[in-house]
Amino acid sequence: MKRSVFWALVRKDLYLMRGIIIMMIVVGLVAFFVTGFGNVGLAIGGLVFLTANIAGGIFMAMGMLIGERKEMARAFALSLPISGHGYDRAKLTAGYLAYLIPWVLITGVVLWEFLRPHSGAQRGMVVYAVILQGFALAMYSVLLAALFGVTSDGMGALVIIGSNILFSLFMMKLNQPEIAGPLRTDHIAWTPFAQRMLIGELIAIALSAAIALFVMSRRRDHI
Numbered sequence: 001m002k003r004s005v006f007w008a009l010v011r012k013d014l015y016l017m018r019g020i021i022i023m024m025i026v027v028g029l030v031a032f033f034v035t036g037f038g039n040v041g042l043a044i045g046g047l048v049f050l051t052a053n054i055a056g057g058i059f060m061a062m063g064m065l066i067g068e069r070k071e072m073a074r075a076f077a078l079s080l081p082i083s084g085h086g087y088d089r090a091k092l093t094a095g096y097l098a099y100l101i102p103w104v105l106i107t108g109v110v111l112w113e114f115l116r117p118h119s120g121a122q123r124g125m126v127v128y129a130v131i132l133q134g135f136a137l138a139m140y141s142v143l144l145a146a147l148f149g150v151t152s153d154g155m156g157a158l159v160i161i162g163s164n165i166l167f168s169l170f171m172m173k174l175n176q177p178e179i180a181g182p183l184r185t186d187h188i189a190w191t192p193f194a195q196r197m198l199i200g201e202l203i204a205i206a207l208s209a210a211i212a213l214f215v216m217s218r219r220r221d222h223i
Helices: 002-016 018-034 038-071 073-077 084-115 125-149 153-174 177-183 192-218
Strands: none
Touching (some): 002 038, 018 084, 153 177
16 A cells, blocks of 8 residues: 555656656757757757756756645645655655656757767767766755755755856856867767766765655654
């Protein structure tokens, strides 16, 4: 019974997030298509592409965690035959699945475009795309874990502001000529910076999930 309730709660959150999921997919793919139309298209499409990835993740995490607390939906869900810890695990599972659905699709399309023969794209940008999308996923993981631990709207707002500042600093670093230059070629080259960033992103994702699970295990008040 508890297992069926667990997956019913996951499916419920995915259903509620369907609008954001579809928006992220459609806007992300259209924006990536626009980047192929010269420098203006690259600037506009790139900005919209990043917005779809980052803002979509923020709205998703806020809707599933902060929004639910405001609507007191959590109190009702805990009346179901599932423990508080089980309910929290269902939220974490739904949180990752909801973001990974558009993330995997968009990342796959971007990599396919860079790798397919005669696309005219620079193959070296595969590394750039992997690092960028990896950072977006890592930032979402950190945001999700942080929102599991905060209990007030003010703290949640500070977490979101901090995430946006961190992403802005990351983009400034990634687009430095000495960082992005070696990646804008026809050859895939995993530079030392790219390797360190990818390892750091994977560690951030794993640690975020572990911290969220730890916070859940220590929580006593699940309302």
